[in-house]
Amino acid sequence: MAMGGLIYPIFGNWVWGGGWLAHLGQTFHLGHGAVDFAGSGVVHATGGMAAAALAIVLGPRIGKFNRDGSPNAIPGHNLGYVVLGTLILLFGWMGFNPGSTLGATDLRIAVVAVNTLLASCFGAIAAMAWTNARWGKPDISMSCNGMLAGLVAVTGSCAFIAPWAACVIGLVAGFLVCWGVWFLDHRARIDDPCGAISVHGLCGIWGLLSVGLFADGTYGAGWNGVSGTVRGLFYGGGLSQLGAQAAMVVVGAVWAFGSMYLLFVFIRRFVKIRVSPEVEVAGLDMAEFGAVCYPEFVLRSATNAHLSPAEAGLLVLPQDAGDTREAEPSTEVLDELAALASPSTWPCSAVRSGQRDVETPPPRPDLRRDDHRQRPGQYADRALPATTSRPSG
Secondary structure, eight states: OHIIIIIHHHHHHHHHSSOTTTTHHHHSOOTTSSOOSSOIIIIIIHHHHHHHHHHHHHOOOTTSBOTTSOBOOOOOSOHHHHHHHHHHHHHHHHHHHHHTTSOTTSTHHHHHHHHHHHHHHHHHHHHHHHHHHHHSSOOHHHHHHHHHHHHHHHHTTTTTSOHHHHHHHHHHHHHHHHHHHHHIIIIIOOOOTTOHIIIIIIHHHHHHHHHHHHOBSSSOTTGGGOSSOOBOGGGTOTTHHHHHHHHHHHHHHHHHHHHHHHHHHHHHHHSOOSOOHHHHHHOHIIIIISSOSOGGGOOOOTTTTTSOHHHHTOOEEEEETTEEEEOOOOHHHHHHHHTTSOTTTOOHHHHHTTOOOOSSOOOOOOOSOOOOOOOTTTTGGGOOOOSOSSOOO
């Protein structure tokens, strides 16, 4: 509500509603003022800065960082949906960017569409090249982030640039998002589960600055009340337009990050915004929705140890006509899970010893939200073993 009702509308008015950032060209002779065609800054950078604020306030997930600060990868659970979602976003972007011309009679719509596609492709190529050079194989998740990074970066400049510039912008964005994920994990120690800070925040900023570099002077006559077309540094526009874009970056970052950080800190004083460590490790499906989304991966715990294998959601593998066998988790995994709660609330030892029946169902753990802000390394000794060293994107 705060983002949609206050922070985003105010910043949008400053840029798109004739506000003071839009008038930088008239008041301070900074090009055409702040130029953001479809929202690299107003939409994406604002969201990325808000995501950074919340990530800092919440703290990292359990097991994300070791005691020495080194990160562990926590991959997404369904790579197919990641790819499908990325392609759906790409399809939607083809209405988002060209539609910002506000009319199909504006022939610039064709240039916008071509530039959008080119930037997305080159963003994906750059991310694939980065991960292939580093690990010997391209990472699909990071490649999807590269495609989204290219889309985010070109959103602000797609109407003002030539197709070759869209390729460069997408290429830089693809490398930038990979570096951003690495930097947040290894230097800033900020847990960004889906890469929102890098994709939307970092590449949104790059998209704004690219207007001041690559605008070719073929579009934008009279933009924000300034005569002439929008020109960037590489097309004889000097530093004036780049200065206006840089001012927008600084103001947007301070406004979005600062206001959202203060808001989240304030809310945390009155409302618990993070689940307990036990619920976080067990998964939020049961705690939030009262149902198990992936029963084939459910581990037997205090909440289901008194149930039959089928009722508990444990995978039953048929061996022959008269035999079934439960897919038991490894002892190492059970040991790690057992360390997250006391034996009275998580009797994993009963499972390890082969005990199947519990006469009295143990009390269910408290599934109410609790504000457990984790510091890096706080639960390092309880971390689940990482399956890969690659960034999850």
